[in-house]
Amino acid sequence: MIKRYRVSSIQKIWDEENRIQKWWEVELEVIKAWNILGVVPQNDLDIIIKKVNLSLSRMLEIEKETKHDVVAFTRMISESLNEEAKWIHLGITSTDVVDTAQNLQIKESSLIVLESLNALSLTIFNLAIKHKKTLIMGRSHGIYGEPTSLGLKFLLWHAELSRQIKRVTLAFEDVCVTKVSGSMGNFANLEVEVENIVAKNLQMPVDLISTQVSQRDRLASLFLSFANLASTFEKIATEIRLYQRSEVKEILEGFSINQKGSSSMPHKKNPISSENISGLSRMIKSYVIPALENNVLWHERDISHSSNERIMLPDVFNLITYISNRLNSVLINIVVDEKQMLKNIQLANNVFYSQPILTEAIKHSNNKREEIYDLIQKASLVALQENKDFIEVIKTYDISKFISEDKMKEILTLDYFLRKVDEIYLRYNEQK
Template sequence: MISRYSVEEIEKIWSDQNKYQVWLDVEKYVVEAWSTLKIVPKQDLLVLEKIKIDLPRMLEIEKETKHDVVAFTRMLSEQIGNESRWIHLGITSTDVVDTAQNFLIKSSNLIVQKELENLAKTLKSLSLKNEKVLIMGRTHGMYGEPTSLGLKFALWYEEIQRQIQRLNLARRDIEVAKISGSMGNYANLELKIEEFVAKKMKLGIDKISTQVTQRDRHAFLISVFGNIASTLEKISTEIRLFQRSDVNELAEGFSVGQKGSSSMPHKKNPISSENIAGLSRFIRSFVTMSFENNNLWHERDISHSSNERIMFPDLFNVLVYSLRRMNETLQNLSINKKQMQKHILEAKNIYFSQRVLTYIIMQNHQVTREKIYDLIQNCTTIAWAEKTDLKDVLLQNNILDFIDQKEFDALFDDQYFIRHTKEIFNRIFKTK
């Protein structure tokens, strides 16, 4: 991953040094498991503990073997004597590679989960702070009815909660140890070897596999990442729309010394949201690849291996980077309440059309829906074109034939649109 979008913790997890250290851990745990079965003498385990990763030597050997795991095991064997015969006993390359990779994925998943939880915490705070703040709701980009700004943040909060649930499901699938041998039938192993390694690494067990862990597990995880990316892009798109000059209701924070344009000093662009939108597309680009990786010749080849070496480090770097940047953007979000109220006032009560329609239908059983709908629609057309208050236009067009004056006046209360907000919040946040 380029340094611009790299995350220190993720880079450390997926570094060659750490990856090969986990390979070594797997190898050692397998030998230790054999020892519990009285195959490997305990004194030989002490010798194996002296082994270290010598990456330059491994790369040198790989030039000849053209096989990284063989180069790895030979690099290890060179460091000790006859005890080296226990290294890689009964296992195949992907027992090491897949188990280690699933462990690295687990380590990275923990960071993703933490960042999702941090984002959810920020969204909950914004929701509760803005519970009673009115904002014009839009459908199809057009004015609909006012709603609570807090509900907008609550919507995103609830979606992030679902993403956390999906991640937890995917984690159970992918965070497994696979020590089943060349054909996945444990022919040269015992099932207890796999159980021992899984327990040591705090992983689940791949109950049945071929020579590789089946890639439907990986595809599920990456599809969840694609789904998370879609949520991030959804939020970023909404911020970008609200930051437009003609809307100006929400905007990214703009720090001292920040520049919005190289040529126009007045510009304050939604660069963080645009950045997240672009990276979200990058994340989703791996989804199709991950599904294609599940289709291997006789359910075992290494056509998946090459792209996974790139895919997982890049995915985790960009996803964690995007989650952190989104959280920071929301924490520094500028909320223009005056502009929100201005747009509501400029609408001149046109958004009460459904309120009037619904009330009359419920209270006046002598009028058909079609008749009153057409009347109110015609009035909204006049009100919008002439920039006149809908309430006045309705009165001029004999709305009092269907409702008395006192009831009619009572309908025009903006608080009506947020009367259930507290109940909705109780559903989501379980507040009292």
């Protein structure tokens, strides 16, 4: 991950020093399990715990000769020991260590990711409460539809993010397993109880059946859930970008005192954070293909997955956390221009009352829907093309034969479009 988008807490989990520390944690738990089973003497275990010193530089030096990182790791450890070194890596294979340790890193990272997502979720929910009765023009196909509640938009994002958090949480649970089953996954050279003991001590359930590796459908599921989450990030960011356009100006990113929008045009205020989020979200989605292809390994394993996972896993955890934090900051500092939103509503010349009039006219007259629809459509076209008030235009079409004047007064108010908002919020809060 390039420095610009690193999250320090995530970076520490995935740096080389912590990686070999996690390898040693797994190795040591295996030795302890052998000790419990009466294979490794207590005295030897005590010496191993006391004497082993991890040295990344020494490991890398050995790896130049061995061309194998785990062999270099075990030999680096053994250099600290004497005869008790024979218990290092007993009965297990490289990926028993690597996969289990990697899952420990994922488990640690998951706590940071979920904390960030929960903070973002709270910010969005607070906006939903604050803007429950704030009117904004609803749009479909980019075209004015009817006014709606801005709070409902935020509540929609909150609901979607809540679903994404559930999916990501389940994916974490699926990935974070203990795999200590030996070279072919058949426990030929160790006891099943070794894996059970290690799993209990690491607080990760056992991978009930594996080969030389923990199967990559687990990681594919995680990357798929991250990609889905990224689509939500980009959806929100894109919405902000659309609202910040000069001809709209309804919702804008906050702009700090000394911030600059352009190197050449001093007047510019650009939605740079939302654009950044959009771009990085696309990177996360791009990892889905290699993650899926990693599940197709030769027989009990090959290492075609290893190279790209070394890149993708640190990157995706950095990016997910970075984007979540940045989006949270954007929404905390978001500028909602209610006057501009009302102004844009007024620009529609009240044509958005076409459906309320249509609905009530159908309910209170015996005329065919098509007849009423066509009449209202004609009036709306006149209002739009001639820049006239739709309400005044519709009166000239003898709408009274379809709908009473009292009913017209009842529905021709902006509050009409907010009349069910309280009920929607209540239903949401009762069921979420």
